[in-house]
């Protein structure tokens with residue numbers, strides 16, 4: 001090979017993105033999906049940086065070595081947040097160990113988008129939404145960021161037309177906004193951003209209530225007709241998590257394939 005060709009080849013290689021086993025583990029197209037999911041906030045991905053519309057940049061962390069699921073739960077990078085994909089459709093039984101798409105969340109990412117509830121920055125962006133107004137008088141509070149409150153009104157309109165046997169799973173809602181860390185991880189949940197809702201706790205199942213000896217025994221009573229309506233509006237369901245939480249739905253458009 002002539003030296004000029006070799007130099008041209010090396011120059012070409014230098015512009016390729018960093019490759020490695022950790023980076024390869026991030027499913028194809030997930031970063032593009034992330035940017036497209038939050039058009040009000042995100043502008044681009046440049047190398048390993050997420051670029052926000054206000055010019056801010058955040059490290060994605062795609063090149064860092066892989067870590068265990070428990071460690072990622074406590075300190076997820078933006079790349080970790082995208083490692084698993086949420087699949088629409090009827091659940092295929094109990095999720096495999098640590099298959100919990102959406103449980104990994106990068107705190108800095110969501111605080112920048114929705115505000116820090118511990119500093120009172122989330123509640124000013126919330127507004128009340130009537131929870132099944134044809135059925136009950138309950139109001140719930142949801143953020144207007146990313147149109148979450150408006151999206152919930154569209155969901156509510158569909159849920160309110162379901163038969164009474166299905167509405168029993170929905171009413172009353174066990175709540176939306178709650179500025180409190182998740183017990184087992186110490187990290188804020190989507191309830192702290194006003195972008196999540198719990199349906200009727202009386203017909204729900206939660207991993208921490210199940211027998212903790214050995215593997216978690218999966219249990220769910222929520223009919224898929226309910227889940228389907230939320231999924232169509234880009235809300236993910238906690239019933240598809242290994243650490244299942246079947247009353248829980250949160251707005252996470254970036255998690256879908």
Ligand SMILES: [Zn+2]
Nearest residue numbers: 197198248249
């Ligand atoms: Zn919840």
